[in-house]
Structure formats: structure tokens, C-alpha cells
Amino acid sequence: xxxxxxxxxxxxxxxxxxxxxxxxxxxxxxxxxxxxxxxxxxxxxxxxxxxxxxxxxxxxxxxxxxxxxxxxxxxxxxxxxxxxxxxxxxxxxxxxxxxxxxxxxxxxxxxxxxxxxxxxxxxxxxxxxxxxxxxxxxxxxxxxxxxxxxxxxxxxxxxxxxxxxxxxxxxxxxxxxxxxxxxxxxxxxxxxxxxxxxxxxxxxxxxxxxxxxxxxxxxxxxxxxxxxxxxxxxxxxxxxxxxxxxxxxxxxxxxxxxxxxxxxxxxxxxxxxxxxxxxxxxxxxxxxxxxxxxxxxxxxxxxxxxxxxxxxxxxxxxxxxxxxxxxxxxxxxxxxxxxxxxxxxxxxxxxxxxxxxxxxxxxxxxxxxxxxxxxxxxxxxxxxxxxxxxxxxxxxxxxxxxxxxxxxxxxxxxxxxxxxxxxxxxxxxxxxxxxxxxxxxxxxxxxxxxxxxxxxxxxxxxxxxxxxxxxxxxxxxxxxxxxxxxxxxxxxxxxxxxxxxxxxx
Numbered sequence: 001x002x003x004x005x006x007x008x009x010x011x012x013x014x015x016x017x018x019x020x021x022x023x024x025x026x027x028x029x030x031x032x033x034x035x036x037x038x039x040x041x042x043x044x045x046x047x048x049x050x051x052x053x054x055x056x057x058x059x060x061x062x063x064x065x066x067x068x069x070x071x072x073x074x075x076x077x078x079x080x081x082x083x084x085x086x087x088x089x090x091x092x093x094x095x096x097x098x099x100x101x102x103x104x105x106x107x108x109x110x111x112x113x114x115x116x117x118x119x120x121x122x123x124x125x126x127x128x129x130x131x132x133x134x135x136x137x138x139x140x141x142x143x144x145x146x147x148x149x150x151x152x153x154x155x156x157x158x159x160x161x162x163x164x165x166x167x168x169x170x171x172x173x174x175x176x177x178x179x180x181x182x183x184x185x186x187x188x189x190x191x192x193x194x195x196x197x198x199x200x201x202x203x204x205x206x207x208x209x210x211x212x213x214x215x216x217x218x219x220x221x222x223x224x225x226x227x228x229x230x231x232x233x234x235x236x237x238x239x240x241x242x243x244x245x246x247x248x249x250x251x252x253x254x255x256x257x258x259x260x261x262x263x264x265x266x267x268x269x270x271x272x273x274x275x276x277x278x279x280x281x282x283x284x285x286x287x288x289x290x291x292x293x294x295x296x297x298x299x300x301x302x303x304x305x306x307x308x309x310x311x312x313x314x315x316x317x318x319x320x321x322x323x324x325x326x327x328x329x330x331x332x333x334x335x336x337x338x339x340x341x342x343x344x345x346x347x348x349x350x351x352x353x354x355x356x357x358x359x360x361x362x363x364x365x366x367x368x369x370x371x372x373x374x375x376x377x378x379x380x381x382x383x384x385x386x387x388x389x390x391x392x393x394x395x396x397x398x399x400x401x402x403x404x405x406x407x408x409x410x411x412x413x414x415x416x417x418x419x420x421x422x423x424x425x426x427x428x429x430x431x432x433x434x435x436x437x438x439x440x441x442x443x444x445x446x447x448x449x450x451x452x453x454x455x456x457x458x459x460x461x462x463x464x465x466x467x468x469x470x471x472x473x474x475x476x477x478x479x480x481x482x483x484x485x486x487x488x489x490x491x492x493x494x495x496x497x498x499x500x501x502x503x504x505x
Contacts, residue, residue: 016078016107017117023216026200026209028082033072033104034126034136036183041067042144042166042460043468045151047476048187049164052120053112059165070185071167072125079106083128087203088195088263089313091297097203098195098263099130102138105191116220120164121191124183137173140166141457143182144468145501146274148456150186152448152475153271158249159242160271161188166468168460176502180461188270190221194314195263201317211321221268232322236336240311242269244343247307251300252351253444254280254383258290259503260298260306262313276501279447281492282380283373291500304344311337354442355387356421357435359428368424371417381407382491384447391439393418394432395425444478445489451496452488 020028044059059066068074075081083100104125108117123146124138138146143166150163164185171181200210218225218235228234246269250257257264258276266272278289285301293299298306315333322329352369353361376386389404401418408414425435452471459467474485482489 016076016080016109018080018082018105018107019216019220020082020084020105021080023212024209026085026204026206027213028084028105029129030080030082031104031128032075032081033122035073036071036124036167036169036181037171039067039071039073039167039169039183042140042168042182042465043147043472044165045147045163045472047154048151048162051111051162052109052118052164052187066165067167070122070165071169071183072122075106081106081122081125083130084191084196085130085199086193086195086263087199088193088261089198089310090261090263091293091295092309094202095261095263097130097199098132100128101131101134102126102128102136103186103191104128116189118187118189119191121186121188122183123186124181135173137171137181138184139173139175139179140168140182140460141179142275143168143184144457144460145277145453146184146186148453148468148472148475149274149277149448150271151472152478153255155476156253156444156447156478158253158255158271159246159269161186161191161266163187188266188268188272190217190266190268191272192217192267193263193272194265194267194310194317195261196267197314198262198317201320207320210318214318214321217267230323230332232318233332233336236315236318236333237339239267239269239314240337240340241343243307243311244340245269245347246271247304248344248347248351250303251348252355253447254283254300255447256280256287256289256298256300257303258293258298258501260303260310262310265307265310275503278450278501280383281449281496283376283383283386284380285373285377289501290503292502307344308337308340311340351442355439356390357430357439358424359430359435359438362424368417368420371420375408375410375413375417378413379409384444384449385489385491387443388440388445388489391436391443393421393425395422396432397422441479445481446474446478446485448475449492449496450499450501451492454496454499 041059049058058064069076081104083104085099087097088095103121103123106120108119110117127136147163147166150161153160154162164187167183169181172178173181200206214232218231222235222238225231225234225238256278264273276290280287287300288296290298315337318333319329349366353365358365386407392403393401405411405414456467456471474488
């Protein structure tokens with residue numbers, strides 16, 4: 001990004017390009033944001049601002065007037081906001097046309113470190129032609145949750161969209177109850193979803209547009225695939241691999257997305273659309289974090305299978321775009337997404353070996369991990385705390401390992417597993433001290449538990465946004481000890497078990 005000190009606005013040499021415009025009118029509707037009344041800052045992310053090349057005082061500078069721009073009251077020169085159209089499967093059922101019902105893509109900024117531009121999007125910016133009877137707004141509660149988790153996931157090392165800021169307003173918005181409105185400024189290389197491709201096959205029936213979209217995505221984001229014998233198949237394989245790695249990372253930190261519809265999966269393998277998400281407290285493989293998910297379709301343990309299902313939905317949507325020489329199309333596309341299974345399995349094994357501090361690979365590693373997870377599932381042992389404390393485990397014969405052992409009611413069960421684990425560590429002849437440091441680099445001490453987000457939200461609803469910013473700072477260092485914030489790493493309080501999160505936002 002080039003910051004023009006005289007023009008009083010951030011701009012790029014290409015004046016906020018918006019690549020959807022080059023694809024054609026069928027891909028978007030151009031429209032301005034609906035201004036958010038009486039806007040005020042709720043929170044900002046300094047690391048995300050730095051990524052965009054914004055100055056440290058960007059939110060307070062009168063010449064940038066960022067508060068008004070990011071609340072829909074104005075535009076920086078060259079901005080041409082638009083809402084994109086897509087379709088999708090929701091809870092396994094074809095939902096037809098969807099689209100950016102409350103989001104506007106403002107354009108791109110080129111990061112100062114170089115590389116492709118980053119898209120800037122306002123979520124909660126008002127009605128669009130794709131709002132489907134909605135009001136086009138987001139509420140403060142869900143906006144804070146999205147802001148915090150977008151940044152938390154990034155600092156956990158998990159691919160994700162980012163969040164630059166939350167702007168609040170006293171404007172009333174009706175959900176289950178009357179709440180107040182907010183806008184999140186989101187940042188990503190692209191907000192393209194599986195549903196963008198489904199739209200042009202199943203809703204618009206426009207093969208030419210589908211092919212334009214495929215070609216544009218390959219050329220911009222997957223250029224290495226262009227030299228493959230069939231670029232579309234090479235690209236789909238890479239999408240499947242990225243998706244597999246993403247879901248494995250979710251599973252490894254106990255993250256539940258909550259609503260893995262095809263319109264909520266990123267074509268770049270990013271975590272996108274933070275709605276009814278949650279991190280596991282007690283380890284429950286069938287934990288459902290979305291109380292609107294009555295059948296448990298998106299339970300924690302089902303996330304890999306749902307990603308596999310969604311990839312097949314994407315493959316089906318791409319059939320009309322596949323060149324004739326690649327026939328039969330369905331078989332070729334199915335083989336392309338089949339790489340998901342191996343990629344997911346290999347990534348999961350690598351991640352969990354690292355979580356247990358294993359420096360080498362053995363055939364029985366999966367059984368060792370599975371035995372631990374079964375012990376934890378039987379007692380709903382706190383997932384994050386158990387994994388973090390496991391770094392303190394001593395492989396010395398006769399060591400009590402009380403800090404970990406005390407997490408389990410079934411002491412005999414843990415002792416039996418601990419004996420296997422200790423022997424495995426001794427076989428590697430590795431230093432417990434070195435292993436401890438490795439494990440602390442991959443097992444976070446701090447994650448965004450629901451009760452932490454809820455406390456920040458309650459304070460914000462009272463007009464105090466300091467807890468949101470404090471919690472953000474903690475989550476930016478998830479692997480550090482941070483003894484001054486020890487309470488944020490503790491067990492969820494009893495009242496937190498009654499918290500529920502739905503698709504309403």
C-alpha cells in the first residue's frame with residue numbers, strides 16, 4: 001500500500017481494484033454501504049493494520065477518516081463497493097442463490113511487503129440484492145466474536161481471514177432479542193467460496209461464467225496449476241489438499257466451526273465466516289457448538305467428513321467446466337478430490353506427533369494418540385489444558401506426573417497410558433526439557449473459549465470495550481506463559497456450560 005500523506009486516504013497504484021468487475025455483471029451487484037448511525041470504534045487489530053501498511057495511529061487520524069469509511073459513511077478515492085453472488089448447500093440441502101447478503105467488497109490494498117493485493121470487506125454494511133429478507137446488519141455480539149477469533153486463529157498459525165476493526169452503533173437490530181448493530185472490517189486474499197462455483201452451475205446455468213471464474217482463480221491464486229496437463233484438475237487437487245490441512249489444524253486445536261455449509265468454505269483453504277464456532281472445553285468428539293444444528297451434522301468429529309462431502313459438491317459443480325478430453329468428468333473430478341483423505345491423515349499424524357512431542361515416526365503412534373483421546377472423551381477432560389500440561393510429563397521411571405494425572409478420574413487408565421507414553425519417549429532418547437519446549441510451541445495455553453468471548457461481549461454491551469482489546473492482546477500470544485493472564489487459561493466456569501451460540505448474528 002502507498003500512504004498518500006496529501007490525499008488523506010490510503011490508496012494503491014491501481015486505485016482499489018475489484019477483480020469481480022472484470023468477470024462480468026453476472027458476478028456482482030455494485031452498491032454503496034448503508035451508513036451505520038452514530039458510529040464508534042469497538043476494537044482494532046494492530047497486527048492486521050500493519051499487514052496492510054497502515055500507520056500505527058490510523059484509526060485516530062482525522063485525515064484518514066477511517067471510522068466514517070468503515071461504517072459506510074464515505075469511501076476512500078477509487079473504492080467501488082460491490083456484493084458478490086453465490087449459491088450453496090446449507091445443512092446438506094441445496095439452498096439455491098445466496099450471496100453477500102450483508103457484506104460489501106470495497107476493493108484491494110497491496111501489502112507493503114509485496115505480493116498480491118488483500119481484499120477489504122465490510123460485514124454488516126446493510127441490505128444487498130442477496131439479503132433474502134434479512135436486514136443486512138451484523139450485531140455487536142457476533143462482530144466481536146468474529147473479530148477476536150479471526151485474529152486468534154491467525155496467531156495460532158491456522159489459515160484464516162483476518163479482521164481489522166469493529167465499528168459499533170446504537171442502531172437497534174432484532175435477532176432473538178433487540179441488540180445493537182456493528183460492522184466488521186474483514187481482510188483476506190479472497191473471499192471466494194465453494195458456493196461461487198456452485199452458483200454458475202446449479203443456479204445461473206452459465207458455463208461460460210463458470211469457466212471464466214475457474215480460469216481467473218487459477219491464474220491469480222494457483223498459477224503453478226496452469227502448466228499441468230489439465231489445469232482444472234490440478235487446481236481442484238490443491239483445493240482438496242489445502243482443505244484437508246485446514247481441517248486437520250482445526251481438529252488439532254479443538255476448533256469447531258459450527259456451520260460448514262458449502263458457502264462457508266474458502267476456495268483458498270482459509271477459515272471463513274465465524275458464526276456459531278467454539279473451542280472444545282471438555283473433550284467430546286460429538287460436541288455440537290451450534291444450537292441450530294439439531295442433527296449434529298457439524299459436530300467436531302464430523303468436520304473432516306463434511307469437508308469431504310463439500311469437496312464432492314464442488315467437484316460436481318465443476319463438471320461442466322472440464323474439457324472434453326478429461327472425460328468422464330465425474331470420475332476425473334472424483335479422483336482429484338480423493339487426495340483429501342491421504343492429506344488429512346498425514347497432516348493429522350504430523351500434528352498430533354508434534355502435540356505429544358514425538359520427534360520420530362512409528363507405526364503405533366496413531367494408536368497411542370487414539371488411546372489418549374479415548375481416555376479424555378470418557379471423562380470430558382479439558383482438551384486445551386490437558387494437551388498443554390502434557391508438556392510437563394516426565395519420562396523418568398517412577399515419576400508421578402501429578403499435574404497431568406490429576407486431570408483424570410480414571411487414574412489407573414491414565415497410568416497405563418502414561419507408561420506406554422514414557423516408554424515411547426525413552427525409546428527416542430530425547431531430552432524432556434527439549435521436548436517440553438517443542439510441545440509448548442504447538443499446544444496453545446490460550447484459546448478463545450466461549451466464556452472469555454462472552455465476558456468481553458457483556459462489557460462491550462455496557463459501553464466498555466477495554467476487555468475486547470485486552471483479550472485480543474492475550475490471544476496474539478497463545479503459546480506464551482503470560483502468568484499475568486493465568487485466569488484466561490483456566491477451566492471454564494460452571495455458568496459457561498449454559499452458553500449457546502446459534503446461526504443468528
